Amino acid sequence: AISRGSRSITSKLAPHLKPLDYVNLMLFDGKALITITGASEIKSFSNLKNNLESSLVALYSADLVAKATLEKLPDEKIFNLLLDLFEYLNLKNIDKKSIPSSEEIVLAFKLKLLDALGLCPLEISEGNEEGLRIIEENFSCLTNIDWKAIGKEKMGKLLDHSLEDMINKQVVSFSKYAC
Numbered sequence: 001a002i003s004r005g006s007r008s009i010t011s012k013l014a015p016h017l018k019p020l021d022y023v024n025l026m027l028f029d030g031k032a033l034i035t036i037t038g039a040s041e042i043k044s045f046s047n048l049k050n051n052l053e054s055s056l057v058a059l060y061s062a063d064l065v066a067k068a069t070l071e072k073l074p075d076e077k078i079f080n081l082l083l084d085l086f087e088y089l090n091l092k093n094i095d096k097k098s099i100p101s102s103e104e105i106v107l108a109f110k111l112k113l114l115d116a117l118g119l120c121p122l123e124i125s126e127g128n129e130e131g132l133r134i135i136e137e138n139f140s141c142l143t144n145i146d147w148k149a150i151g152k153e154k155m156g157k158l159l160d161h162s163l164e165d166m167i168n169k170q171v172v173s174f175s176k177y178a179c
Contacts, residue, residue: 088139
């Protein structure tokens with residue numbers, strides 16, 4: 001959708017059209033383009049946006065969703081997955097010692113996304129208890145995951161290949177995205 005005049009200082013829409021915000025939009029479906037005619041903020045995720053690493057995880061994940069889903073085809077499960085990730089990253093008082101790394105959060109998101117799309121690799125969905133736990137539980141369970149037992153590098157490559165096959169493009173690893 002496009003937003004005409006939203007860069008103007010006097011625009012009524014500009015404060016509600018910020019990256020990584022959860023907003024309610026009013027849209028007009030024109031002949032060629034969809035135009036944003038109204039917007040209201042539902043949640044800002046200000047803590048997420050104040051942390052560079054969390055912002056990068058959120059942007060990377062949103063980019064994956066955009067590439068892995070079809071335009072104008074709503075999927076509530078995937079939307080809620082992305083919203084849950086944003087909520088998790090927005091948490092204020094996280095114990096820094098037990099928080100998983102950004103790479104682990106992205107790995108968990110990729111696994112959950114492939115599962116939501118019905119494309120979870122059999123190696124994970126049938127034989128990996130920790131992988132199944134990641135799929136079934138919310139993001140807060142990540143602090144209790146045994147990442148060594150999962151085989152983090154092997155799982156990462158497997159998930160990247162699955163995503164690449166699905167979107168027919170090379171998936172940029174999170175570490176390259178963050179640099």
